[in-house]
Amino acid sequence: MADDIFLTPEEQDERARKWLKDNGPALVIGIALGLGGIFGWNQYKAGLKSKAETASALYSTAIEEVRSSQLSDIDAQVIELKKDYSGSSYAAKASLLKAKQLSVSDLPAAFEELQWVLDNAEESGLVHTARIRQAKIKLEMGELDAAKALASHTPTQGFDSYYAELLADIAVKEGDTDTARSQYQAAIESLTQGQSGYARLISLKLDRLPALELNEAEEVSKSPAVEEEAQASLDETQEPSAEIEEPSAETEKPSAETEESSTELQEETDQ
Numbered sequence: 001m002a003d004d005i006f007l008t009p010e011e012q013d014e015r016a017r018k019w020l021k022d023n024g025p026a027l028v029i030g031i032a033l034g035l036g037g038i039f040g041w042n043q044y045k046a047g048l049k050s051k052a053e054t055a056s057a058l059y060s061t062a063i064e065e066v067r068s069s070q071l072s073d074i075d076a077q078v079i080e081l082k083k084d085y086s087g088s089s090y091a092a093k094a095s096l097l098k099a100k101q102l103s104v105s106d107l108p109a110a111f112e113e114l115q116w117v118l119d120n121a122e123e124s125g126l127v128h129t130a131r132i133r134q135a136k137i138k139l140e141m142g143e144l145d146a147a148k149a150l151a152s153h154t155p156t157q158g159f160d161s162y163y164a165e166l167l168a169d170i171a172v173k174e175g176d177t178d179t180a181r182s183q184y185q186a187a188i189e190s191l192t193q194g195q196s197g198y199a200r201l202i203s204l205k206l207d208r209l210p211a212l213e214l215n216e217a218e219e220v221s222k223s224p225a226v227e228e229e230a231q232a233s234l235d236e237t238q239e240p241s242a243e244i245e246e247p248s249a250e251t252e253k254p255s256a257e258t259e260e261s262s263t264e265l266q267e268e269t270d271q
Contacts, residue, residue, distance in 0.1 A: 052088065055081060059090035066097055074098060082116065092121035096129060103137065111137045128159045135166050144170055160190035165202055172209070181209055 058077045065072035078098045081091040102110035117130035135150035151166035168183035184206040
């Protein structure tokens, strides 16, 4: 107050003691809440980091199992990730691995596993990967309408070539050569220079299109020569990362995510 300058030292001390008596409890509570909030936030971040580390370790174990044998049993890791870490990208990636295993002998089960990714994954790249693999399963099962519905999804968000190739493969099965040709061409045009192996595969399908029988497009993609060329290009790409995810959404890099998911899809192209 302005009149404080006219008070004696004793009067100023008395006023200060009165102010502390009236406002001290609220001040203490405010400081305690502030410190508690800081501590609580740090604990929350530490908890998220710990969960991310555990999820990363489980996914890394699944990856190593699959590397040692494509059909290794990874059910324990997948079940735990889906149960306790369903919101992490590691759960979705593990589910994609499991779906790939199931697709060898049980296409409906593989489709359902991929549906879990669609329903739970937050990263768009993982969602697109699951949807494209579902479309391939429906195509292999001869359910062309279902395959076309999945392959016609928009927006494609960097997965243009994979959706276009799928629509072309479906058109080949339907005997629609013109649509197949335009979609194969669209797939090639949307590829980058670093995807030369994949471009050769689609180009081979396109070049052989006039003489294709209904099942020849599939045979082309399984050609050993094409597989060798495509794999040579894919070997330069990065394996799915098993590094620890930071809990903060600000650290996410969508472009890297899309590149990783695209790499996984390229590995599926020859199947």
